[in-house]
Amino acid sequence: MISSTSCTREATSSCPLVIWYKPAAGATAPVRAIGAWDAWARPGLALLPSEDGWLRAEVAAHDDELAYALSAGGSEFVNPFEALTANVDGREVSVGRRTRCESPALSVVGVETHATGAGFSSLVTLQYVAAGDGAPLVSIREEGGARVERDGAMARVSLSGLQQGKHRLRFRARDAAGRAVDRDAFVWAERAPRLLADWSIYQVMIDRFRGPGGQPLSAPASMTSRAEGQLRGVTQFITSGEFEASGWNAVWLSPVYRNPDGYFIGRDGRPQQGYHGYWPISEDEIDPRIGTEGDLRDLVTAAHARSVRVMLDVVPNHVHQEHPLVAEHADWFRDATTCVCGQSCDWATAIERCAFATYLPDVNWNVSAAAYRFSAATVNWVDRFDLDGLRIDAVPMMPRGASRRIALTARDRLEHPGHELYLLGEHFTGPDGYVNLRYDLGPYGVNGAFDFPLMWALRGALAEKSVSLTNVADAVDRGVAAWGDAHATMATMIGNHDVPRFVTVAAGDADGDPWVPASQPTTPEPYAKQALALELIFALPGVPVVYYGDEVALAGHADPDARRVMPSEGSLTALQRGVRERVARIGKLRACSAPLRRGTYRLVAVRDEWWVFERRSEASTALVVVSRTPKGAELAAVDGKWRDAFSDAEADGNVAVDAQWSLRVFLREGDACLGVGGQR
Numbered sequence: 152m153i154s155s156t157s158c159t160r161e162a163t164s165s166c167p168l169v170i171w172y173k174p175a176a177g178a179t180a181p182v183r184a185i186g187a188w189d190a191w192a193r194p195g196l197a198l199l200p201s202e203d204g205w206l207r208a209e210v211a212a213h214d215d216e217l218a219y220a221l222s223a224g225g226s227e228f229v230n231p232f233e234a235l236t237a238n239v240d241g242r243e244v245s246v247g248r249r250t251r252c253e254s255p256a257l258s259v260v261g262v263e264t265h266a267t268g269a270g271f272s273s274l275v276t277l278q279y280v281a282a283g284d285g286a287p288l289v290s291i292r293e294e295g296g297a298r299v300e301r302d303g304a305m306a307r308v309s310l311s312g313l314q315q316g317k318h319r320l321r322f323r324a325r326d327a328a329g330r331a332v333d334r335d336a337f338v339w340a341e342r343a344p345r346l347l348a349d350w351s352i353y354q355v356m357i358d359r360f361r362g363p364g365g366q367p368l369s370a371p372a373s374m375t376s377r378a379e380g381q382l383r384g385v386t387q388f389i390t391s392g393e394f395e396a397s398g399w400n401a402v403w404l405s406p407v408y409r410n411p412d413g414y415f416i417g418r419d420g421r422p423q424q425g426y427h428g429y430w431p432i433s434e435d436e437i438d439p440r441i442g443t444e445g446d447l448r449d450l451v452t453a454a455h456a457r458s459v460r461v462m463l464d465v466v467p468n469h470v471h472q473e474h475p476l477v478a479e480h481a482d483w484f485r486d487a488t489t490c491v492c493g494q495s496c497d498w499a500t501a502i503e504r505c506a507f508a509t510y511l512p513d514v515n516w517n518v519s520a521a522a523y524r525f526s527a528a529t530v531n532w533v534d535r536f537d538l539d540g541l542r543i544d545a546v547p548m549m550p551r552g553a554s555r556r557i558a559l560t561a562r563d564r565l566e567h568p569g570h571e572l573y574l575l576g577e578h579f580t581g582p583d584g585y586v587n588l589r590y591d592l593g594p595y596g597v598n599g600a601f602d603f604p605l606m607w608a609l610r611g612a613l614a615e616k617s618v619s620l621t622n623v624a625d626a627v628d629r630g631v632a633a634w635g636d637a638h639a640t641m642a643t644m645i646g647n648h649d650v651p652r653f654v655t656v657a658a659g660d661a662d663g664d665p666w667v668p669a670s671q672p673t674t675p676e677p678y679a680k681q682a683l684a685l686e687l688i689f690a691l692p693g694v695p696v697v698y699y700g701d702e703v704a705l706a707g708h709a710d711p712d713a714r715r716v717m718p719s720e721g722s723l724t725a726l727q728r729g730v731r732e733r734v735a736r737i738g739k740l741r742a743c744s745a746p747l748r749r750g751t752y753r754l755v756a757v758r759d760e761w762w763v764f765e766r767r768s769e770a771s772t773a774l775v776v777v778s779r780t781p782k783g784a785e786l787a788a789v790d791g792k793w794r795d796a797f798s799d800a801e802a803d804g805n806v807a808v809d810a811q812w813s814l815r816v817f818l819r820e821g822d823a824c825l826g827v828g829g830q831r
Contacts (some may be wrong), residue, residue: 166252166283168212172198172221172230173205179365182507184208185227185791186219186247187239190702195222212249216519220244234559234595236552238517243551252283252546257324257334259567264313264338271313271340279324286326294321313340317455319537337570345400347573347598347640348749350460351689351738352696353399356648358426359409359716360699365391367719374666374711375414375423382407386450389459396701397414397731397732398689398738401460401573403542407447408466409436410453411473415510418493421666427648427714428464429544430471430511433655434528435535442602444536451536462540462573467529467557468548472510476524483521484512492548502548516553533565533572540573546591546600547578555595573694575642576600579649582607582626585633592637598639602630602693606644613684613812614656614677619759620779627752627764643693645701652700652707654681665709671724678704678726679812682733683777686814688739690766690775692752700735703727717718736828740796740816743824746773748817756787761808762785774817778808786807793817796825 170184183195198206198221210217215407218239220227229236235246261276279288281304291299291306297320300307308320320336339345350389358377361384362368371378385402388394394402414422414428428438439443454461470477470484472585477484487506491497496505506513516522532538541561546554558574566572576597580587581604588600608626611618645653651661655669657677663669673679681704688695700707700717704727707713718727741747750766750773757763762777774793786805793802796816806817818825 166212166250166391168210168217168247168249170198170208170210170219170230170247171201171205171232172207173232174223179221182221182223183207184210184219185222186210187217188219193222210247215249215251217247217249218244219247220615235555236550237522238550238552240356246552255282255286255288255324255326255330255332256280257322257332259334259570261334262336262338262567262569264340264344264569267311268340269312271315272309272311273313273318275308275310275320275336277308277322277334277337279304279306279335281326282328282330284328286328286330289321289325289327291324294323308336310338313338315340315456315458317537317539317714335565336567337565339569344569345458345460346428346749347571347692348638349714349742350401350573350694351399351741352401352403352462352642352694353394353397354647354698355405356380356405356427356694356714357382357385357464358405358428359714360384361388361717362386363442366718367722370716371426372421374715375417375421375426377424377426377440378716380441380716382446382450386446386453389457390453391449394459395457397735398742399697400458400742401462401539402454402463403462403519403696404450405436406431406466407441407465408546409433409438411471415508417647418508418785419665422713425471429466431466432471432473433524434476435531447536451538453672455537459772460539460573461536462542463532463538464542464544465529465532466544467514467525467553468545469507469511469513472512474557477512480521483515483518483524485515487512503550505548507545513548514553516550516556522553522556526553526560529557530560533561541573542577543597544577546576546597547587551591551596554591554597558596558598564623566749566775571598573640574598579603582611585629589634589637592634592639596636596637597639599642599694600634601647601696602641602643605630605691605693606646609645609684609687610653610656613680613687615651616779620762620777621757621759622758623687624754624762624764628754633635641693642690642696643688644696644698645681645688646713647696647698649710650713651709652705652713653684654704655676655706656706657681658706660708663708665712667708668715669706669708671706672704672726675726676812678730681813682730683779683812685730686735686737687777689734689741690747690773690814690816692750692766695738695741697734702731704730720815736797737814737816738828742772743827744771744796744816744818745823746771755789761785761787763789763806763808771819771822774802774806775816776806776808776813778810778813780811781809783809789817794820794821794822794825796822797828799826 185195198208201207230245233245264273304638318338358380363381365387408431410425481764490505492505657680658672743766746766750768752766755763760781
């Protein structure tokens with residue numbers, strides 16, 4: 152990334168804004184910048200050659216941010232090398248940021264952690280950059296008393312005896328002019344560094360999960376009333392060992408904002424409560440009905456001690472009408488009564504300006520003050536509670552500049568080498584939504600999104616059996632082609648809180664009344680379908696996300712039935728437990744196997760009823776064999792000798808693809824992960 156600003160000692164009070172752009176190879180048209188600094192006057196400011204093929208323009212600026220567009224060959228466009236965008240007069244433009252040269256800077260440039268006989272040791276390296284007047288560094292201290300060794304502009308902290316988990320260091324540096332700058336560093340004490348691709352996520356709707364001691368919940372009085380689930384119930388799930396035994400290493404919590412009291416009329420004309428957390432009436436308060444700040448801190452602390460990541464659902468698109476900012480700053484919000492999605496406005500053409508309901512006004516991200524306030528408030532949840540990622544609700548309902556501003560704010564404040572946040576965008580699409588998903592990805596956008604096209608393909612091929620396995624393989628190929636260049640870490644799932652439960656689709660009851668509880672299937676096939684679908688999301692590229700209850704094939708029509716309470720252990724059938732066992736088995740194998748987590752995908756062969764593919768890492772390969780309902784004995788050709796990771800069976804030159812609703816993983820002889828998931 153090229154910095155968009157520069158700083159000189161002579162310009163400490165008004166450092167210039169510097170625009171960088173690199174034309175495509177062979178491009179010869181002059182490039183100009185047209186922007187807010189001179190009321191968008193044309194032809195604009197010429198970008199001149201700088202170095203290594205880059206073009207550069209400098210703008211005198213007193214504002215920290217300036218909107219602009221680039222023009223070349225008669226067309227105007229967004230600068231792809233600029234992190235921020237905004238909407239001006241109905242079009243997306245770039246936003247350049249001016250460096251605050253009057254302040255020094257402190258950054259974390261390296262974290263190296265190793266296991267030792269007495270826990271873990273870590274070396275944290277920081278770099279200091281003087282303010283524009285050149286005042287030197289005088290002191291740098293760590294809040295917890297860790298010893299800081301200085302070497303010019305560099306500083307290092309050596310830690311030893313660290314316990315497993317996440318550790319936070321808080322630094323403050325001062326220069327000779329008395330100015331202070333703060334920076335936090337994060338150290339994960341683990342046997343091996345964990346990349347985003349290594350995550351496996353369990354999605355929890357807090358109110359529907361468990362009571363404060365982990366006890367099962369009773370069904371609420373009505374399907375949209377509160378069930379009294381608590382944050383402490385999630386903590387108990389993590390500390391009991393159940394969480395890790397199931398193969399997950401990250402938890403996604405539903406929104407924790409304070410929500411309004413009482414009932415409000417939903418899109419279907421029925422009353423409902425804000426049990427789900429998606430109706431914020433505060434930017435920073437936790438709803439007391441699910442717990443306290445202390446409860447959330449305890450949950451995060453317990454999770455981190457077990458190397459479990461914690462992701463929080465955030466809602467920057469809208470607020471509830473009772474949010475005090477609606478009355479204080481009416482211009483920050485759109486009138487929710489004039490354009491409701493799917494009712495008075497069309498989803499497709501008005502998605503950025505339509506409201507979910509008349510009582511849920513959208514934040515107007517085109518108002519600068521609102522954009523600053525809500526991006527900071529969103530990231531503050533990560534900072535206050537030491538979270539590891541965000542699931543960002545309703546990304547396409549906001550201008551792209553909204554998710555980019557949230558991402559930039561989070562990365563500037565909290566990311567450094569060895570500490571990457573997972574910013575996962577929710578962009579609900581249909582089976583062909585590849586282009587829509589790609590739009591918000593990239594180095595300046597969210598670094599992941601939910602792979603809805605794959606979800607629909609899995610439902611069609613496995614739950615409904617309306618299409619063949621070739622459709623699922625095609626969805627994987629199309630996804631790689633659509634967002635591979637974005638280097639995104641996509642999230643895979645078989646369902647979530649907005650769609651009917653997979654097992655109910657598999658039982659042929661997906662279109663049932665969502666206000667009438669779906670029956671739990673009694674025959675084996677729907678469960679076999681669900682187990683195979685879940686195994687696939689652990690074997691395919693991406694981060695598997697399991698919606699609470701899906702691991703036991705909980706039934707449910709569409710919302711609100713898809714959000715029923717988590718069943719008690721004693722109420723589960725043998726068929727439901729069997730699904731959970733298969734999920735735990737593949738989850739443990741994935742945790743061990745680098746190819747299943749990080750490997751590239753290579754198709755070996757696919758037919759209507761079976762599919763064979765490889766996941767390849769630098770050091771090893773996993774062969775995945777999927778079969779649906781083959782009509783007879785059949786073999787698929789494979790390369791060399793393999794051993795089944797679960798059954799210890801061998802395959803040499805070919806592998807049988809005649810089992811029904813089956814997924815097998817084969818590894819090379821001697822692979823350390825053989826048998827990790829347990830035998831069949």
